[in-house]
Amino acid sequence: MLDVRDLHVYYGEIHALKGISFRVAQGEIVTLLGNNGAGKTTTLKTLSGLLAPRRGDVLLNGASLAGAPPHGIVLKGITHVPEGRRIFNRLTVLENIEMGAYTRSDRGIAEDMERVFAIFPRLKERRAQVAGTLSGGEQQMLAIGRALMAKPRLLLLDEPSMGLAPVLVEQIFETVQAINRQGVTILLVEQNAAMALSIAGRGYVLETGEIALSGAAADLAGNPEVRRAYLGEA
Amino acid sequence: MDFPLLIGIFPQVLLDGLILGFMYALIALGYTMVYGVLEFINFAHSEIFVVGAFVGVEILLTLQAAGLLEIFSPFLVLLVVLLLGMLASGLLAVTVERVAYRPLRGAPRLIPLISAIGVSFFLQDAVRLVESIWRNAFNLVYPTMDTLNIRYSFTETLDVSVKSLVVIVASLLMLWGLHALVNRTKIGKAIRAVAEDQATASLMGINVNRMISLTFLIGGAMGGAAGVLFGVQYSLINPYTGFIPGLKAFTAAVLGGIGNIPGAMLGGLVLGLLEAFAASYLSLLTGGAFGAEYKDIFAFSILILILIFRPKGLLGEVVRERA
Ligand SMILES: Nc1ncnc2c1ncn2[C@@H]1O[C@H](COP(=O)(O)OP(=O)(O)OP(=O)(O)O)[C@@H](O)[C@H]1O
Ligand SMILES: [Mg+2]
Numbered sequence: 424m425l426d427v428r429d430l431h432v433y434y435g436e437i438h439a440l441k442g443i444s445f446r447v448a449q450g451e452i453v454t455l456l457g458n459n460g461a462g463k464t465t466t467l468k469t470l471s472g473l474l475a476p477r478r479g480d481v482l483l484n485g486a487s488l489a490g491a492p493p494h495g496i497v498l499k500g501i502t503h504v505p506e507g508r509r510i511f512n513r514l515t516v517l518e519n520i521e522m523g524a525y526t527r528s529d530r531g532i533a534e535d536m537e538r539v540f541a542i543f544p545r546l547k548e549r550r551a552q553v554a555g556t557l558s559g560g561e562q563q564m565l566a567i568g569r570a571l572m573a574k575p576r577l578l579l580l581d582e583p584s585m586g587l588a589p590v591l592v593e594q595i596f597e598t599v600q601a602i603n604r605q606g607v608t609i610l611l612v613e614q615n616a617a618m619a620l621s622i623a624g625r626g627y628v629l630e631t632g633e634i635a636l637s638g639a640a641a642d643l644a645g646n647p648e649v650r651r652a653y654l655g656e657a
Numbered sequence: 658m659d660f661p662l663l664i665g666i667f668p669q670v671l672l673d674g675l676i677l678g679f680m681y682a683l684i685a686l687g688y689t690m691v692y693g694v695l696e697f698i699n700f701a702h703s704e705i706f707v708v709g710a711f712v713g714v715e716i717l718l719t720l721q722a723a724g725l726l727e728i729f730s731p732f733l734v735l736l737v738v739l740l741l742g743m744l745a746s747g748l749l750a751v752t753v754e755r756v757a758y759r760p761l762r763g764a765p766r767l768i769p770l771i772s773a774i775g776v777s778f779f780l781q782d783a784v785r786l787v788e789s790i791w792r793n794a795f796n797l798v799y800p801t802m803d804t805l806n807i808r809y810s811f812t813e814t815l816d817v818s819v820k821s822l823v824v825i826v827a828s829l830l831m832l833w834g835l836h837a838l839v840n841r842t843k844i845g846k847a848i849r850a851v852a853e854d855q856a857t858a859s860l861m862g863i864n865v866n867r868m869i870s871l872t873f874l875i876g877g878a879m880g881g882a883a884g885v886l887f888g889v890q891y892s893l894i895n896p897y898t899g900f901i902p903g904l905k906a907f908t909a910a911v912l913g914g915i916g917n918i919p920g921a922m923l924g925g926l927v928l929g930l931l932e933a934f935a936a937s938y939l940s941l942l943t944g945g946a947f948g949a950e951y952k953d954i955f956a957f958s959i960l961i962l963i964l965i966f967r968p969k970g971l972l973g974e975v976v977r978e979r980a
Contacts, residue, residue: 471860472859473856473859473860492859492864493856493859493860494859494861494862494863494864494865497860497861497862498862502860503860505856505857505860509854509856509857509860511849511850511853511854511857511858512853513849513853514846514849514850514853518846518849521843521846522846522847522850522858522861522863523861525843525847525861525862525863526861526862569861573861573862
């Protein structure tokens, strides 16, 4: 479904992505691993149109996304949950969720909202509360719930486990799997490599703007290099 | 001190203050909404206001010249004038953003500010030029309509003209309408989302540029409405009329907490009331030592005091930002 070809992205003079290529097939969970500053966030921002590549192309079901603005890319079925959650602090929980459904005007919105509340009952309890007062974990739930409201076909998740307690990390990853089972393709950026590899089918390892390794998640998890660099083995 | 007099004039002063305050509030909305989405002070907003006033006076003068002014219900006439004034000012504000601000979006902060000042001068002189050619005069007087000048005396010291009531009712309706728009409609929520975080708003599928245009349209329309109401209430306008109300409305926006919409409304009312009370009571309370001409000094001293204790304004955001 997603075909990334030789992507080069710059911040001014900084060459952040140096020609990366990868694919994500319909229905997969693919994870993108890498150390701080490897270029994971840059990759997702380029896919969602927040950054423009200087070279290379992104194809969605064969059609190029080049030049499409972020709001146009949402309409094509790609939704990006940004790093650090980025919920609207001054809007209520419910308003945040409504903004997730901004592109839609069909009758299914109320039903989908109930579905999000079923996944994250906490959000329902707090729906009238200003979102800036939620706890970090609740904010992550809101960020994911909000993204689901757009009914994405491809969900880009940037470090959904960041800063969460282990129990919550567990819950977020289970939710990601459940969302995937409902037919949403997932590209998951994570620092928590063990967790990511446990739910992903395939993975790519980014190192300073280049793809260093790729393969089935199980193979990557068994790869000595990966174990040393990302799974904390000596 | 003449206590009965002090108390007796109170309702009238309150009324004057409210009218002035509503005017400031309507104008302040344009400053604060634009600041909300772009973090930029639209110094040309006072001229957006003036253009509304001129569109209003032109329609009324044209109707008068055609002998039509007293034929229709004055309320209907005013409604049409108000709507056209809002439309003109709103579209002008959108155009100004497209032409003078959007190309400078990535530039250092001072640059669009300079551009705004340039637009401000340009619009002042454009209005003056057009009116000079068209009417050979640029100091214009709003035509009076008999019904609007009827005054009802409630007490010895309080009498209210119909036009004052019209101004108050129209302002209230507009402030309420704007509040509902911003808080209850999808578009209003999207404007607030863009004000908070443009990049993330675009990830929701919101077209950020369109929301910015819409913000200028709405803020401009409020300014245009204020322009028409200003003309109706105070009669005399010229191309430079916008300066003082604009400055005060900007102050009101800061007082309420720049970027905060209810804050602009509150700030406008507070400033209008302070000014009206200072104008009427200063000389009475100081035995004539300070006259009404000190009203601004008094009002602004209080503003400074408020801002010393609440630097973010009366309703300024103190939202916890969490990582
Ligand atoms: N706005 C920016 N301006 C300049 N350089 C940037 C900017 N954003 C990122 N970079 C640089 O681009 C490189 C890739 O950054 P990116 O945010 O994509 O890393 P990441 O893999 O997401 O890291 P992390 O795990 O810390 O989130 C880094 O070297 C970073 O310093
Ligand atoms: Mg990152």
